[in-house]
Amino acid sequence: MATVKQIVHWVDGEASSATEREIVQVAAPENATADAVVFATSPEALESALQSRAGVILANAKCSENCMDERVVRVHDARLAFSIVAERLRPRHVAAIAPSAVIDASAQLGEGTSVGAGAVIGPSVRIGADCEIGARVVIEQGVQIGDRVRVQAGAVLGALGFGYARKPDGSYVIFPQQGALVIEDDVEIGANSTIDRGALGETRIGSGTKIDNLVHIGHNCRIGRNVIIAAQTGISGSSVVEDGAILGGQVGMGEHATVGPGVILGGGAGVLSGKKLFGAGQVFWGRPARPLKQYLRDLARLSRMK
Numbered sequence: 266m267a268t269v270k271q272i273v274h275w276v277d278g279e280a281s282s283a284t285e286r287e288i289v290q291v292a293a294p295e296n297a298t299a300d301a302v303v304f305a306t307s308p309e310a311l312e313s314a315l316q317s318r319a320g321v322i323l324a325n326a327k328c329s330e331n332c333m334d335e336r337v338v339r340v341h342d343a344r345l346a347f348s349i350v351a352e353r354l355r356p357r358h359v360a361a362i363a364p365s366a367v368i369d370a371s372a373q374l375g376e377g378t379s380v381g382a383g384a385v386i387g388p389s390v391r392i393g394a395d396c397e398i399g400a401r402v403v404i405e406q407g408v409q410i411g412d413r414v415r416v417q418a419g420a421v422l423g424a425l426g427f428g429y430a431r432k433p434d435g436s437y438v439i440f441p442q443q444g445a446l447v448i449e450d451d452v453e454i455g456a457n458s459t460i461d462r463g464a465l466g467e468t469r470i471g472s473g474t475k476i477d478n479l480v481h482i483g484h485n486c487r488i489g490r491n492v493i494i495a496a497q498t499g500i501s502g503s504s505v506v507e508d509g510a511i512l513g514g515q516v517g518m519g520e521h522a523t524v525g526p527g528v529i530l531g532g533g534a535g536v537l538s539g540k541k542l543f544g545a546g547q548v549f550w551g552r553p554a555r556p557l558k559q560y561l562r563d564l565a566r567l568s569r570m571k
Contacts, residue, residue: 276346304347411450426484
């Protein structure tokens with residue numbers, strides 16, 4: 266719960282009337298009540314919001330400069346402001362350990378951390394403060410997790426990597442998979458995602474990174490800070506994704522590949538083993554991934570050949 270005045274302060278907004286009236290939730294315009302916040306990023310969205318019962322309307326300054334409704338709070342980025350308010354108003358999780366969770370005696374859990382039903386936490390695991398470990402999550406031996414990490418149901422952290430040496434007769438023997446997995450602060454890991462431990466070194470997930478459902482990250486990978494990885498992406502062993510990169514859904518990366526800082530990979534893009542992609546803000550698409558303009562030119566050529 267917060268007052269309108271507090272909300273204006275949170276989002277560095279501008280309002281004609283910042284009152285002590287209480288707001289308790291965020292909502293869509295069609296079901297908003299007087300104690301709810303909505304947002305608008307366009308004139309059309311603002312018109313819809315103004316017709317709602319919402320108590321606060323966060324609106325982009327460019328589309329609301331002539332609006333006189335006292336509920337409007339003008340901000341630079343209404344979507345971002347709405348997300349900030351939603352996070353502030355979100356009920357805090359209650360730290361609790363489900364009776365069916367299995368936690369090794371040598372594991373360490375920080376203050377305020379909760380563990381869901383059926384979760385398994387192995388030997389020598391260290392989990393920081395205010396973390397949320399969902400139902401049926403498995404955290405293998407020695408995994409290190411920072412503060413405020415959220416792991417959704419069914420994720421597996423620190424499993425053995427997929428690395429083998431081939432014998433002369435064609436059979437395989439597993440390469441040692443005895444390294445570490447380190448997950449830094451403020452990381453979110455989606456349901457049924459898997460992150461392998463390092464082979465001899467470590468796999469590391471940088472602070473602030475958000476990983477969607479059904480993502481696989483192989484052994485010895487290094488994922489930077491504030492990276493976004495969408496669902497069904499697979500990253501092969503010893504690959505690097507630098508700070509601020511964005512990987513769309515179903516991206517595939519071969520081993521020892523690198524995605525540079527701020528690079529954007531469109532959905533379904535494929536990065537060949539050993540390939541390095543650089544250019545902050547540049548979009549790469551296709552299989553193999555190439556700059557978007559080149560990809561579109563290639564598609565045009567193919568269409569003319571039919």
